[in-house]
Amino acid sequence: xxxxxxxxxxxxxxxxxxxxxxxxxxxxxxxxxxxxxxxxxxxxxxxxxxxxxxxxxxxxxxxxxxxxxxxxxxxxxxxxxxxxxxxxxxxxxxxxxxxxxxxxxxxxxxxxxxxxxxxxxxxxxxxxxxxxxxxxxxxxxxxxxxxxxxxxxxxxxxxxxxxxxxxxxxxxxxxxxxxxxxxxxxxxxxxxxxxxxxxxxxxxxxxxxxxxxxxxxxxxxxxxxxxxxxxxxxxxxxxxxxxxxxxxxxxxxxxxxxxxxxxxxxxxxxxxxxxxxxxxxxxxxxxxxxxxxxxxxxxxxxxxxxxxxxxxxxxxxxxxxxxxxxxxxxxxxxxxxxxxxxxxxxxxxxxxxxxxxxxxxxxxxxxxxxxxxxxxxxxxxxxxxxxxxxxxxxxxxxxxxxxxxxxxxxxxxxxxxxxxxxxxxxxxxxxxxxxxxxxxxxxxxxxxxxxxxxxxxxxxxxxxxxxxxxxxxxxxxxxxxxxxxxxxxxxxxxxxxx
Amino acid sequence: xxxxxxxxxxxxxxxxxxxxxxxxxxxxxxxxxxxxxxxxxxxxxxxxxxxxxxxxxxxxxxxxxxxxxxxxxxxxxxxxxxxxxxxxxxxxxxxxxxxxxxxxxxxxxxxxxxxxxxxxxxxxxxxxxxxxxxxxxxxxxxxxxxxxxxxxxxxxxxxxxxxxxxxxxxxxxxxxxxxxxxxxxxxxxxxxxxxxxxxxxxxxxxxxxxxxxxxxxxxxxxxxxxxxxxxxxxxxxxxxxxxxxxxxxxxxxxxxxxxxxxxxxxxxxxxxxxxxxxxxxxxxxxxxxxxxxxxxxxxxxxxxxxxxxxxxxxxxxxxxxxxxxxxxxxxxxxxxxxxxxxxxxxxxxxxxxxxxxxxxxxxxxxxxxxxxxxxxxxxxxxxxxxxxxxxxxxxxxxxxxxxxxxxxxxxxxxxxxxxxxxxxxxxxxxxxxxxxxxxxxxxxxxxxxxxxxxxxxxxxxxxxxxxxxxxxxxxxxxxxxxxxxxxxxxxxxxxxx
Numbered sequence: 001x002x003x004x005x006x007x008x009x010x011x012x013x014x015x016x017x018x019x020x021x022x023x024x025x026x027x028x029x030x031x032x033x034x035x036x037x038x039x040x041x042x043x044x045x046x047x048x049x050x051x052x053x054x055x056x057x058x059x060x061x062x063x064x065x066x067x068x069x070x071x072x073x074x075x076x077x078x079x080x081x082x083x084x085x086x087x088x089x090x091x092x093x094x095x096x097x098x099x100x101x102x103x104x105x106x107x108x109x110x111x112x113x114x115x116x117x118x119x120x121x122x123x124x125x126x127x128x129x130x131x132x133x134x135x136x137x138x139x140x141x142x143x144x145x146x147x148x149x150x151x152x153x154x155x156x157x158x159x160x161x162x163x164x165x166x167x168x169x170x171x172x173x174x175x176x177x178x179x180x181x182x183x184x185x186x187x188x189x190x191x192x193x194x195x196x197x198x199x200x201x202x203x204x205x206x207x208x209x210x211x212x213x214x215x216x217x218x219x220x221x222x223x224x225x226x227x228x229x230x231x232x233x234x235x236x237x238x239x240x241x242x243x244x245x246x247x248x249x250x251x252x253x254x255x256x257x258x259x260x261x262x263x264x265x266x267x268x269x270x271x272x273x274x275x276x277x278x279x280x281x282x283x284x285x286x287x288x289x290x291x292x293x294x295x296x297x298x299x300x301x302x303x304x305x306x307x308x309x310x311x312x313x314x315x316x317x318x319x320x321x322x323x324x325x326x327x328x329x330x331x332x333x334x335x336x337x338x339x340x341x342x343x344x345x346x347x348x349x350x351x352x353x354x355x356x357x358x359x360x361x362x363x364x365x366x367x368x369x370x371x372x373x374x375x376x377x378x379x380x381x382x383x384x385x386x387x388x389x390x391x392x393x394x395x396x397x398x399x400x401x402x403x404x405x406x407x408x409x410x411x412x413x414x415x416x417x418x419x420x421x422x423x424x425x426x427x428x429x430x431x432x433x434x435x436x437x438x439x440x441x442x443x444x445x446x447x448x449x450x451x452x453x454x455x456x457x458x459x460x461x462x463x464x465x466x467x468x469x470x471x472x473x474x475x476x477x478x479x480x481x482x483x484x485x486x487x488x489x490x491x492x493x494x495x496x497x498x
Numbered sequence: 499x500x501x502x503x504x505x506x507x508x509x510x511x512x513x514x515x516x517x518x519x520x521x522x523x524x525x526x527x528x529x530x531x532x533x534x535x536x537x538x539x540x541x542x543x544x545x546x547x548x549x550x551x552x553x554x555x556x557x558x559x560x561x562x563x564x565x566x567x568x569x570x571x572x573x574x575x576x577x578x579x580x581x582x583x584x585x586x587x588x589x590x591x592x593x594x595x596x597x598x599x600x601x602x603x604x605x606x607x608x609x610x611x612x613x614x615x616x617x618x619x620x621x622x623x624x625x626x627x628x629x630x631x632x633x634x635x636x637x638x639x640x641x642x643x644x645x646x647x648x649x650x651x652x653x654x655x656x657x658x659x660x661x662x663x664x665x666x667x668x669x670x671x672x673x674x675x676x677x678x679x680x681x682x683x684x685x686x687x688x689x690x691x692x693x694x695x696x697x698x699x700x701x702x703x704x705x706x707x708x709x710x711x712x713x714x715x716x717x718x719x720x721x722x723x724x725x726x727x728x729x730x731x732x733x734x735x736x737x738x739x740x741x742x743x744x745x746x747x748x749x750x751x752x753x754x755x756x757x758x759x760x761x762x763x764x765x766x767x768x769x770x771x772x773x774x775x776x777x778x779x780x781x782x783x784x785x786x787x788x789x790x791x792x793x794x795x796x797x798x799x800x801x802x803x804x805x806x807x808x809x810x811x812x813x814x815x816x817x818x819x820x821x822x823x824x825x826x827x828x829x830x831x832x833x834x835x836x837x838x839x840x841x842x843x844x845x846x847x848x849x850x851x852x853x854x855x856x857x858x859x860x861x862x863x864x865x866x867x868x869x870x871x872x873x874x875x876x877x878x879x880x881x882x883x884x885x886x887x888x889x890x891x892x893x894x895x896x897x898x899x900x901x902x903x904x905x906x907x908x909x910x911x912x913x914x915x916x917x918x919x920x921x922x923x924x925x926x927x928x929x930x931x932x933x934x935x936x937x938x939x940x941x942x943x944x945x946x947x948x949x950x951x952x953x954x955x956x957x958x959x960x961x962x963x964x965x966x967x968x969x970x971x972x973x974x975x976x977x978x979x980x981x982x983x984x985x986x987x988x989x990x991x992x993x994x995x
Binding site for chain 1: 556558591597
């Protein structure tokens with residue numbers, strides 16, 4: 001008998017549909033796995049086993065009644081704690097929202113429940129999704145299930161969707177939602193040897209997702225493999241009149257149209273991504289990826305994305321600028337933390353509440369954002385950054401006149417140890433160097449596992465596609481997945497130590 | 499027109515005024531949420547998740563509010579920007595849940611326009627054009643309540659997110675009267691268009707008054723901005739007080755500081771609220787939650803087609819097509835409800851008389867302005883609460899027109915209509931007020947009067963013709979006002995010949 005918790009979305013859904021096991025059995029198995037792993041991995045901020053069981057009971061009842069089952073029927077998932085979930089604490093991993101239970105459900109989570117998924121719990125993340133290692137969470141950092149051989153040093157699961165990546169990699173959740181502002185789905189997916197897709201900006205509604213940087217934030221799927229990501233993204237995506245930036249386009253049946261045959265396709269390899277001093281293992285995995293896509297029938301084309309080097313500074317102006325304004329609502333007046341010192345006035349309450357409620361990285365970004373929007377600096381920073389953002393997007397538009405997809409590494413290294421980079425914010429920001437350009441351009445991008453580096457840790461490859469062409473991204477990713485044979489490799493899953 | 503000048507110790511000063519008027523857009527729902535906007539609801543009963551700025555909530559533009567702003571722009575002949583954008587104005591305050599107001603700084607929806615003001619109703623040459631720089635739409639804030647708890651302030655978010663139009667004039671006004679006339683005219687236009695109810699006492703319209711002074715011909719002086727002034731009278735008072743204060747300050751060797759001030763109507767003075775040094779840095783930037791607002795031709799055409807006849811056009815038509823005096827046309831068109839009332843009255847009156855409107859317009863206008871307004875005024879009522887409907891008024895006018903009652907009886911009938919709410923014909927019938935043209939009865943009355951006043955008859959015949967009016971009055975009195983004045987005149991002339 002297969003171990004239920006080894007299975008991904010498609011296998012669980014099909015197993016439930018066929019009656020190989022019940023949805024309740026699935027939920028029970030994952031609830032137990034979550035409970036066992038929680039003390040060691042800290043992947044969840046709150047667990048909701050009862051929610052998983054309720055959803056499973058509904059699916060089992062529907063199946064018994066012969067009703068049609070949803071795309072995600074019987075699949076319990078982890079929900080990043082950036083999505084508002086009705087009556088379940090929603091914190092964005094910040095003290096300032098501790099205890100906050102929304103009266104509403106985010107569009108994306110509601111769509112997943114409507115598709116038959118259940119909720120295992122709310123996943124830990126970097127505070128307000130600001131971070132690349134999960135170390136900025138106010139609820140303790142997530143520990144990656146991965147370790148270097150013969151070394152118990154705790155490693156970062158990536159960020160900000162680090163609870164998501166850790167849970168899926170540890171097989172305590174078959175899939176999890178993520179959000180990606182500058183790489184927050186792709187980099188943690190790469191660090192933990194799973195697949196993660198950020199769709200085109202606007203595919204998934206932002207309604208009910210705690211905002212970090214509105215023009216960049218985009219929800220996506222994190223799962224075992226490309227097929228599972230396609231299934232889950234279909235369930236999440238779709239036009240939402242409650243989000244003015246939502247794309248009013250039909251959602252294709254991506255999973256049904258998956259096709260790893262790359263014949264006739266052109267794959268762009270941007271020379272600007274080949275950085276001086278690039279980690280040789282990362283460089284090798286990129287070369288492997290190129291070879292695999294060639295093998296799948298694609299033509300490899302060297303391209304240029306000349307403004308790539310400006311992407312990181314541009315991102316670190318625009319994202320904090322938007323964040324500084326988006327986070328102004330956490331003021332102690334209406335919900336969440338209120339710190340009202342004796343005899344304090346309104347301004348004192350703001351200062352005390354926000355000083356106590358926000359972590360250092362959040363404060364840093366609010367200060368950066370406030371600075372770049374200030375009178376006298378606005379044009380030099382924000383306006384200039386918007387112009388460069390347009391140029392970066394134009395680089396991609398031009399490149400996509402020649403090629404169908406672009407292949408680059410996901411992150412400049414494999415997972416680092418907790419604490420290794422947290423002292424130096426700039427070094428931490430550099431982790432986003434390969435993921436940020438696609439975010440600025442609003443393009444779909446996916447990370448798939450490519451192999452292990454010299455430390456036995458996973459590396460990811462990133463496929464960037466044209467706007468709205470999630471299918472092209474998924475297909476190229478599938479071609480990579482089939483050739484990387486990652487899931488079959490020895491050591492391709494973290495050895496259970498928790 | 500005479501120029502308004504402040505007499506200072508050093509000579510004459512000119513005052514320069516610009517107004518930023520905040521007008522609440524008439525709409526059922528807020529600018530970016532579906533919450534209701536009715537005035538006077540219990541605190542925090544009209545608040546959506548968006549208005550309360552709950553985490554993850556997003557604004558979606560209410561196109562009805564956009565439509566009203568565009569129609570307003572069209573009504574002042576302004577440029578309509580088919581591409582506009584929303585910006586965030588960032589500041590912290592307890593009545594501002596998002597920590598920013600969604601407004602339009604860089605690309606407003608309406609560009610330059612103008613409105614004409616007339617300073618003297620009876621002088622058509624006293625028209626001045628006041629430029630309007632822009633109209634943009636933005637969210638209103640909530641309201642702090644300081645009287646609910648001994649140490650805490652409460653917040654009512656009902657108003658949070660309600661759509662406002664900010665209508666920014668050019669600094670084209672030069673006197674309190676011009677500022678008052680501009681605000682009144684703007685209010686008239688908004689009420690015609692239906693984009694704002696103009697209820698200044700409910701806060702639906704309020705003005706930030708920018709005032710500076712200069713010696714005539716000099717460059718503009720430093721201006722102050724007096725915030726949230728909520729009546730035409732107060733706007734005029736602010737201009738006057740602020741101009742005098744600035745002149746006195748400058749002449750005493752001081753300088754005017756660019757600052758925000760508040761008006762205290764009880765003491766009729768303005769007070770400093772905050773100076774430029776404490777001014778907020780609002781860190782305006784385009785709202786990333788919203789796409790640029792792009793309006794297509796069909797939308798604009800729909801807006802244009804839905805515009806009513808506007809006050810200036812209506813006034814001209816009343817003068818030229820209906821033959822009303824400039825003054826009467828001005829009075830009847832000053833408020834959209836008056837004009838609406840008049841037009842129903844006119845239509846009913848014309849229908850009853852089977853005459854074109856132009857032939858009965860003067861009668862209807864005079865009655866409305868001289869009789870009904872006066873009578874309502876005595877009762878402390880306005881047209882909106884008038885017990886007499888336009889149809890009832892037309893019935894009364896028809897009785898006068900066909901000779902059933904005299905003009906003086908009509909006044910009595912109107913009073914009874916206002917008291918009882920009954921129709922004119924019923925009152926005339928019940929009270930026996932019908933005018934008589936029975937020459938026998940009138941002749942008998944005249945004979946009695948002439949006999950009783952033989953001396954005056956002598957004087958009249960000797961050339962004191964002014965006494966004719968005396969005889970008419972006595973006859974009417976004898977007839978209890980019900981004699982047909984035409985018949986009385988005719989018979990008297992015959993008898994006195």
